[in-house]
Amino acid sequence: MWDVITKILLEFLSLSKNLLVLFIGITFFINFIQAYVPFERLEKWMSGKNVFLGNLSGAVLGFITPFCSCSTVPLLITMINRNVPFQTVMTFLFTSPLLDPWILALMAYVYGLKVTVIYTIATFIFSMLIGWFLDKRNFRQYVKEVMVKGNLAELDEARRKSIVYNLKVSTKETLGLIRSVLAYILIGAFIGAIIKEAVPTDFLAFISDQNQWWVVPLAAIIGVPLYVRLSTMMPIAQALLIKGFPIAPTMALLIGGAGASLPEIIMLKSIFHKKLIGAFITSVFTMATFSGYLFLVLNY
Template sequence: MPEVVTKILLEFLSLSKNLLVLFVGISFLISFIQAYVPFEKLEKWMGGKNPLLGNLAGAILGFITPFCSCSTIPLLVTMLNRNIPFQAAMTYLFTSPLLDPWILALMAYIYGVKVTIIYTVATFIFSMLIGWYLDKNNYKEQVKNVIVKGALPEQDQARRKDIILNLKESIKETVDLIRSVLVYVLIGAFIGAIIKEAVPTNFLTFISDQNQWWVIPLAAIIGVPLYIRLSTMMPIAQALLVNGFPLAPTMALLIGGAGASLPELIMLKSIFRKKLVGAFVVSVFLMATFSGYLFLIFEL
């Protein structure tokens, strides 16, 4: 028992450190470069007359900003502050941690081109559908007052002209953001450490012997609370496949683990009301489950 407690504490310290370092770095970088990004043009593109084009833009933005599930939040906050259409922002929230060009190349090398294509198309389309559904059902009303105040265009112009001013403002905004989410990050890291160290490894072996049609949603449920980056999950998934764990539930576990995490959910709770947080969890679960079934059908 003391050994398990030690492992949990060590995992908590490691996870907390990695999360905070990553979150600080991403937050500062986004705060710094946002002064140079023409958000007015981006808003016009995403908020044009064609909502499908705006939704597609959100999916593409997630593809070119491959963050882990926690690191998507700083840019999501910026998008909400800048009045980027809710549909596009939500689509970005789902695609960013799941679609990474480098990871897709690695996936093609490990699992083959067919698996990679199915994964890419499934996550891309499901993310757009979820973004559309959340917007269509007025989930935008479930967004709380956003953590960081959006900068005015005049402030952006001043920061563009003075790099020292931009550095100072970026540091200030990063500190404010970290203060507002620090408790949530630590709580989520502690819960994540408990789950990682307490779940018995032979549990997955037992699951692999069962019928895949009910194993797939179970794998998605297991994956959702875990804090797993795709780059971390890839060798884990490979090890599962080598040990005889089926492909379909493995991919459901991968999508569930990379698409959401307890630290992310706890941080999202600081900007979303319970109804939207719940919808996010259900959406990731459904995406992971249906994608798993898609892999099963193609495998059959």
């Protein structure tokens, strides 16, 4: 009993440290460079008449920003502040933790090129469809006010003229954001530590012998509340593969865990209302389940 409690506390400290360091570092970096990014031009391009290209840009942005789900939040807030179209923002939210080029290379090594290509295409398409659907259903109204005070254009101009001033503003904005999400990060890390250290691992071995048509959605459900970076999950996935665990539920577990980790969901509560949080979780579960079924249909 005490061994489990000790492991939970150690995992909580480790997760909290990693999440905070990652979140602070990425938040500060984004706050600093955003003054030099021509968001006005990007906004015009993303808001153009061609809705498909605008949505595609969100998927591509997620592909070239190798963040885990939790570290996606700072850039997500910046995009909302800059009035980037909602469907582009949501598509980015789905693709950013799932389409890391380095992870895709590792996946190709573990599972082969065909599996990796199918995973990449499926994730791209599902993310764009979900972003488009949430936008059409007007879920933008469930985003909380997280706007930075003041005139962003004038503030950016002043920050571009002085690196020292930009550093001061970036530090202030980073500290302000950290204060608003610190409790969410710690709560999520604590719950994640409990799940990781207290949930029996024999359960995965049990479900591997069951009918995969119900195992796939079950794996997606298990994956959603976990804090699982794909870089962490890949060695586990390789071990499962060696033991004969099917690819279909493994992919559902991967997408569910990396696409909507518990700490991320808790942090998103600071910028999303409950209906959008629910839609986000449902969307990740749907993406994970359908992707798993896709591999099942293709006899992987």
